[in-house]
Amino acid sequence: MTKNLTRREKVKLANREAILSAAEEIFAEKGFYAATVDEIAERAEFSKGALYTYFKNKEDIFLSLVLDKVDKQKEMNQGLGASLAPMECIKRLIRAHLKFFEENKEYFQIITSERNRFKPGTKNKLRRELMKRFQSYLKDVEGLMKAAIDKGDLKNLTPNYLAIALIGIINSFTAQWIFTGSESSLQEMSEVVTKLFLEGAKA
Amino acid sequence: MTKNLTRREKVKLANREAILSAAEEIFAEKGFYAATVDEIAERAEFSKGALYTYFKNKEDIFLSLVLDKVDKQKEMNQGLGASLAPMECIKRLIRAHLKFFEENKEYFQIITSERNRFKPGTKNKLRRELMKRFQSYLKDVEGLMKAAIDKGDLKNLTPNYLAIALIGIINSFTAQWIFTGSESSLQEMSEVVTKLFLEGAKA
DNA sequence: TATAAAACTGAATAGTTAGTCATAAGGTAC
DNA sequence: GTACCTTATGACTAACTATTCAGTTTTATA
Numbered sequence: 001m002t003k004n005l006t007r008r009e010k011v012k013l014a015n016r017e018a019i020l021s022a023a024e025e026i027f028a029e030k031g032f033y034a035a036t037v038d039e040i041a042e043r044a045e046f047s048k049g050a051l052y053t054y055f056k057n058k059e060d061i062f063l064s065l066v067l068d069k070v071d072k073q074k075e076m077n078q079g080l081g082a083s084l085a086p087m088e089c090i091k092r093l094i095r096a097h098l099k100f101f102e103e104n105k106e107y108f109q110i111i112t113s114e115r116n117r118f119k120p121g122t123k124n125k126l127r128r129e130l131m132k133r134f135q136s137y138l139k140d141v142e143g144l145m146k147a148a149i150d151k152g153d154l155k156n157l158t159p160n161y162l163a164i165a166l167i168g169i170i171n172s173f174t175a176q177w178i179f180t181g182s183e184s185s186l187q188e189m190s191e192v193v194t195k196l197f198l199e200g201a202k203a
Numbered sequence: 204m205t206k207n208l209t210r211r212e213k214v215k216l217a218n219r220e221a222i223l224s225a226a227e228e229i230f231a232e233k234g235f236y237a238a239t240v241d242e243i244a245e246r247a248e249f250s251k252g253a254l255y256t257y258f259k260n261k262e263d264i265f266l267s268l269v270l271d272k273v274d275k276q277k278e279m280n281q282g283l284g285a286s287l288a289p290m291e292c293i294k295r296l297i298r299a300h301l302k303f304f305e306e307n308k309e310y311f312q313i314i315t316s317e318r319n320r321f322k323p324g325t326k327n328k329l330r331r332e333l334m335k336r337f338q339s340y341l342k343d344v345e346g347l348m349k350a351a352i353d354k355g356d357l358k359n360l361t362p363n364y365l366a367i368a369l370i371g372i373i374n375s376f377t378a379q380w381i382f383t384g385s386e387s388s389l390q391e392m393s394e395v396v397t398k399l400f401l402e403g404a405k406a
Numbered sequence: 407t408a409t410a411a412a413a414c415t416g417a418a419t420a421g422t423t424a425g426t427c428a429t430a431a432g433g434t435a436c
Numbered sequence: 437g438t439a440c441c442t443t444a445t446g447a448c449t450a451a452c453t454a455t456t457c458a459g460t461t462t463t464a465t466a
Contacts, residue, residue, distance in 0.1 A: 008433080008442080031320065033236035037424060047445045049426080058424065109319050115378075116312050117234065145404075154404050157395065161376075165399045168375020169368045175318075176367050192360065196368045200403030201348075201357050211412080211463075218413095240454060250415045252456080261454065 016054050019044045020065045028106035031113050032062055063130060066114075069107045070133045073100055077140055086148035093144065094170065094197070095190040101174040102186040108174055138163055166197050219257050222247045223268045231309035234316050235265055266333060269317075272310045273336045276303055280343055289351035296347065297373065297400070298393040304377045305389040311377055341366055369400050 005013070022044035026035040037058050041048040055061045080092045101108045115134075138160075145159035145166075154162065173193055177186045208216070225247035229238045240261055244251040258264045283295045304311045318337075341363075348362035348369075357365065376396055380389045 012443090028319075031234065031236065031316075033234060036422085048424090049446065050444050052425070053443065113234075113316050113319050115382075116231070116316050149406075152406055155402070155406050157399070157404070161395050161399070162404055164375045164379050165372045165396075165404070168371040168373070170371075172367045172371025172374065173364075179318075192364050193368075196360070196364070196403070198403050198405040199358070200399070200401050201360070201365050201368070202401040203352075203355055203358050209464090215413090239452085251454090252416070253414050255455070256413065 012054075015046070019046065019051060019054055019061065020068065023061050023065055024106045024110070027062060027065070028109040032058075032117075037061075063127065066107070066110065067130060067133070069104060070130065070137065072104075074133065074137055074140070076100055077137075085153075086144060086151050087153045089144055090148060090166075090198075091190075091194050093141070094166070094194050095187065097170050098174070098186045098190055098193070101170075102177075105174075105178055105182060108171075109178065112171070112175065138167070141167065169193055169197055215257075218249070222249065222254060222257055222264065223271065226264050226268055227309045227313070230265060230268070231312040235261075235320075266330065269310070269313065270333060270336070272307060273333065273340065275307075277336065277340055277343070279303055280340075288356075289347060289354050290356045292347055293351060293369075293401075294393075294397055296344070297369070297397050298390065300373050301377070301389050301393055301396065304373070305380075308377075308381055308385060311374075312381065315374070315378065341370070344370065372396055372400055 019040070023035075023040045026040050026043060029035075037051060038048055040061065041051050044051070051061070055064065076096055077093065080089065080096055084092070141163040142159040145154060145162040148154040149156055149159065149162075170193060173189050174186060177184070177189070222243065226238075226243045229243050229246060232238075240251055240254060243264070244254050247254070254264070258267065279299055280296065283292065283299055287295070344366040345362040348357060348365040351357040352359055352362065352365075373396060376392050377389060380387070380392070
C-alpha cells in the first residue's frame, strides 16, 4: 500500500516517521513545553530548519504524533472482533490495551501529561479533532459495555461508568508499570486486570 | 494554633497561602513550564519580585504547593479511622478521596500532568521527598487492602494490585468529571465506585 | 513622630527558544 | 553533463521569561 509512490515520496514519508518517532521520545520525557525543537531535530538527525519542511510548527509535530497514535489505537480496537461474545470481547480489549501501552509507553506518557490541555474552548482545528477522537474512543468502549449488559453478562450499570472504571484500571496499571521501570511485562497483567474488573475485590 | 505569631508573621503566612493558591490555578491550567511567574504574581496581586521573598524560585513554588497537598491528603487518610472494620474503612477511603479531589481539582490536574517528571534519577531534594511521599501514600492504601484480605473481606490478591486498581478507578472518575465540566457532584459517585471496585462488573 | 527594619516594586539582565531565510547540497530528467 | 527543482543547513531574529536588585513604600517600635 505504500507502493505507487516515487522514490522521493517514500523518503519523505520515512523521514516524517523518523521525526515523529524522535519527537515522541522527547515529548514523553519532557512534556510539550519543555521539549525543544532543537532537541527533536538532533535526535532525528536533521537540522532544525528541515523539520519545518515536514511540519508547520512545533504544535503540528505534536498533534500529528498524537493523532496518528489515537488512530492506531482505535484501529486496534476495531480489529478485535465485534462478532465475538461481548464478554470475550472485553477480555481481548483488556489484553489489547495493555499490549498497546506496552508497545507505546511514550504515547501513554504524553496523553496522560497533556490531556488536561485538550479541554474544550480551544480554537485549534487539530486539537478539536483530537478531542473528538478521544470521546469517540470512550464511546467505543461504552458500546461494548452496553452490548455485554444487554446480553446479561454485565451488571446493569451505566455503560459510561463501566467504561470509565475499566479504562481507569488499565491506565493505573500502566502508569505504575512505567513508574517502576517497565521491566516486567505489562501484558501479563491481563488476567489480574480482567479478574479485578469483572469479579471485583470482595472475597 | 496559628497563635503566638506576630501580626507580621501572620500576614506573611497568609500571603504565602495566597501565592500558592494563585499558583495552583495557573499550574493546573497551563502546566509547570507554560505557567509564568508573571502570571502567578498578577493573579496573587503581588509584584513578581515579591514572590521571590517568599520562595526561592518557580520550582520552589511548585514543589511547596504539591508537598502541602500531598500531606493534606495523607492526613485525610489517617483521619478516617483505622480502628474500623477494614471494609468500612475502604468505603470511607473512596468517599474521602472523591471529596478531596472534588475540593482540590487543580491539585489533581497538576499531579496527573506532572507525575511523569517526578521519576527517579532527580537530584532535587524536594522532588525526591515528593516521590517518597507518593510511594508512602500507595503503601497506605496497600496496607488497608492487606488488612481487609487478612480479615477475609477481600480476595486474596496482591495488595499492591488492589490498591492500584482502586486508585485507578477513582482517578478515572475524577478525570472524566473534570473533563466534562465538573458540574455534578463527584462525591455522589462514591456508591458506584465502591460497587464497581468491590463487586466488579460481571452480572 | 522619627528611625530602622522588612517587604515591595518593576525595570534591567541574561538566557532560552520557536520560527525564518539566504545559501548550499543533493537529486532528477533530458 | 547541465539546468532545474527539491530538500537541508544553521546562523539569525524576535519574542519571551526566570531571576535580580537598586530604589521606594510600609510597618513596627519607642
